[in-house]
Amino acid sequence: MRRLWLMVWLTSIAVACSRTPSSPTPTAPPTATCSYALGTTALSMAGVGGSATIGVTTNASCAWTVASSSSFVSVTSAGSATGPGTVRITVAENLGDARSTTLTIAGQTVTVNQAAGDPVFGNWAGTITKGAGCAASLPSSVQWTGLLRRNAGGFHEFVINIPAAGVVNQTVNVTITGNTLQFAVVVDALYTFTGNLASDRRSLTGSFSGGTCSGTWNGTRV
Incomplete structure (x- = not known):
């Protein structure tokens, strides 16, 4: 009987020693949250026209776009980017009454107001x-x-x-x-x-x- 218990004890030790510890399951990194801040959401331009810039602040991995359907405001910088950047626009000369339009930058609305024609x-x-x-x-x-x-x-x-x-x-x-x-x-x-x-x-x-x-x-x- 003593011999039987000794054999069981030795067998359990051998089995325990033969087991390989399991590796921990890797945890996926947290998804970056993208938020955007614009340098301004309203621009006032003179009747003679001109150019302006709008800064975009965000995380380095966050993408954003610029959209405009205006007949007198053109986007002269790239229409999309990733990370912090600057949007450059050009406003045409105004030969008529005061006017306004909007752009969409990184999902936010930017209003462009232009004064009436230059004197x-x-x-x-x-x-x-x-x-x-x-x-x-x-x-x-x-x-x-x-x-x-x-x-x-x-x-x-x-x-x-x-x-x-x-x-x-x-x-x-x-x-x-x-x-x-x-x-x-x-x-x-x-x-x-x-x-x-x-x-x-x-x-x-x-x-x-x-x-x-x-x-x-x-x-x-x-």
Whole structure:
């Protein structure tokens, strides 16, 4: 009996010694949480346009994108990135009233507000087609600088220079209502010019009359 117990004891020791310890089950690393902070969520741009940058702060492994469907704001940096970065945008010149649009950066909305057209509206040149009865002193060409002034109603006044006989850089006042431009210039008699601005405010066409004279005219921003 003693011999039997001794054999059982020795067998149990041998079995225990032959067992290999099991390796611990590896634990998956925790998933990184991505959060994003933008340098700004609102931009105010001048009417002349320009460029701006928006910083994106996030973890190094976090990806993000930029989306824009705006007709006057373009993204000049990459449309996507991973980790911290900078978004660069370009805003086109505004030739009309104040406007705004939005971008989506890293899932967040950024509002871009642009002021109305710059007070210096630009240089223009045009031609005048004279009909019968028009004085020779009425020029066949016109050049002006649109010094755009504003009031509460929007576009208010140009100052236009029209060369005339014996008169250089004659000043003409112009009133704009909506997309309709009206102005008058005195060259031997009172001529009233009327015209319509194109929606992009870069070209116009119209007619004029004064006394026994009438005709058509056009202008283009140069």
